Amino acid sequence: MADISINFAGIESPNPYWLASAPPTNTGYQVQRAFEAGWGGAVWKTLCEPVLNVTSRFGAHHFNGQRVAGFNNIELVSDRPIEDNLKEIYETKKRFPDHPIIASLMVEPQRDKWHEIVKRVQDVGVDGFELNLGCPHGMSERGMGSAVGQHPDLVEKSTLYAKEVAEVPVITKLTPNITDITATARAAERGGADAVSMINTINSLIGVDLDTWNPTPNVNGKGAHGGYCGPAVKPIALNMIGECARQPDINIPISGIGGISTWQDTVEFMLMGSGGVQVCTAAMHHGFSIIDDLTEGLSNYLDDKGIASVSELVGKSVEKYTDWSNLDLNHRMVARINNDICINCNKCHIACEDTAHQCIDMLIDENGNDYLEVREDECVGCNLCSIVCPVEGAIDMVDLEPTEPPMSWNNRESALEMLNNK
Amino acid sequence: MSNYDDFLSEKLQIDELVQNGYTMTGSRGTLDGDVVEFQNKTTSDKKTILLTNPDSRKYFTTLYIKQQKQMVE
Numbered sequence: 150m151a152d153i154s155i156n157f158a159g160i161e162s163p164n165p166y167w168l169a170s171a172p173p174t175n176t177g178y179q180v181q182r183a184f185e186a187g188w189g190g191a192v193w194k195t196l197c198e199p200v201l202n203v204t205s206r207f208g209a210h211h212f213n214g215q216r217v218a219g220f221n222n223i224e225l226v227s228d229r230p231i232e233d234n235l236k237e238i239y240e241t242k243k244r245f246p247d248h249p250i251i252a253s254l255m256v257e258p259q260r261d262k263w264h265e266i267v268k269r270v271q272d273v274g275v276d277g278f279e280l281n282l283g284c285p286h287g288m289s290e291r292g293m294g295s296a297v298g299q300h301p302d303l304v305e306k307s308t309l310y311a312k313e314v315a316e317v318p319v320i321t322k323l324t325p326n327i328t329d330i331t332a333t334a335r336a337a338e339r340g341g342a343d344a345v346s347m348i349n350t351i352n353s354l355i356g357v358d359l360d361t362w363n364p365t366p367n368v369n370g371k372g373a374h375g376g377y378c379g380p381a382v383k384p385i386a387l388n389m390i391g392e393c394a395r396q397p398d399i400n401i402p403i404s405g406i407g408g409i410s411t412w413q414d415t416v417e418f419m420l421m422g423s424g425g426v427q428v429c430t431a432a433m434h435h436g437f438s439i440i441d442d443l444t445e446g447l448s449n450y451l452d453d454k455g456i457a458s459v460s461e462l463v464g465k466s467v468e469k470y471t472d473w474s475n476l477d478l479n480h481r482m483v484a485r486i487n488n489d490i491c492i493n494c495n496k497c498h499i500a501c502e503d504t505a506h507q508c509i510d511m512l513i514d515e516n517g518n519d520y521l522e523v524r525e526d527e528c529v530g531c532n533l534c535s536i537v538c539p540v541e542g543a544i545d546m547v548d549l550e551p552t553e554p555p556m557s558w559n560n561r562e563s564a565l566e567m568l569n570n571k
Numbered sequence: 572m573s574n575y576d577d578f579l580s581e582k583l584q585i586d587e588l589v590q591n592g593y594t595m596t597g598s599r600g601t602l603d604g605d606v607v608e609f610q611n612k613t614t615s616d617k618k619t620i621l622l623t624n625p626d627s628r629k630y631f632t633t634l635y636i637k638q639q640k641q642m643v644e
Contacts, residue, residue, distance in 0.1 A: 478629050506574075526575035553633045561632045568635055569597050 177237025283349025308340025350376025394422025
């Protein structure tokens, strides 16, 4: 059986699944329930000067019958006195010494503030710190969270201040509400971070009620932007992780966060460079018991692949993630319709005809039966038909044998430069 | 005409020029496509073609890269 334990930036964990800093890690009661259920570690809900919260706090984006495709919150950091949190962290750590507890911290970007909170929290025996430089709502209006995390210089300073007194690893949590997350990842590394975690939540408004015209979620008729997470943000998170992982000058581990709901998501995040993952929305939607599926599925996958340790997955797809200008312009892929499986719904034809390249014909065979066929010479291999097809296996995207050697845009530009300068 | 037929037509122009002793001497991208200049190695005659089809614009640069590789080899 494969080893699914990890050592993330020096923090040992029985599995790669940590609960992210969020409502599920608000109290010792919850974190202990999570550890009993099998979660590897927990990032405690952010400690700060205790805040005041509002009702309501959460909103969800349901799409086409799928509950909680995306999730939004306007809840702030911990509203409990720090001493209550520290007492519960201590008790939880005593009961579960092998499960790491990472304390999420947030203060203004000032040396004395970071020193005070780091020293006070590490005395109870946490395994690491996560600096919350990403919370997009509420706290950012007070000069914390993403108000800090959007400025590389403040990310570097905050990390440096925490590192000056931290005796355990420091993970800097980054905001996605920025044009280029590699800039803040580099800043965290310059500040001495032992790791980065990403992504925090994305600025969002879930919707507007069609009868009351109130924003959702609303507080007595008014709304404010919140943090978006859940399955819908996974592609955004995966890209940001991949972008950081592939930079040769970013060399610290990445804790992956953003819509991880299944063991398959976990594998994808680890392949793209995450040394471990953090989960929140899936636990809020389905409860702590989903950890059974997450660990079992991951373990079975590794066994099926003959991989001894989950750590062997980390970063294995990073070298395949590159700039568009390095992709092969001469690669050819086309769609092929399997008429044995196709139900003739014609969605592929409509999609191709209306919005792509008009290369799927509706035909009638010699027995008078309708069928669909791709004109492969005209097909650009865009994938749209296979994406809209409702039947698994009805359309294959097939790589054609290359007729020309690979040529990227960069190769082409170099060749044209040579041609024009000879 | 289909895109593929456009490609075949423009590819044919390139291949015929090459077969008749022309080599590529320059290229510039324009809003209408790629303008590619050829010159005959023997007669010094110059020809210019406009390639509008994306596959033929890939094709002529691939051909040029292959020619450069052959020269090196």
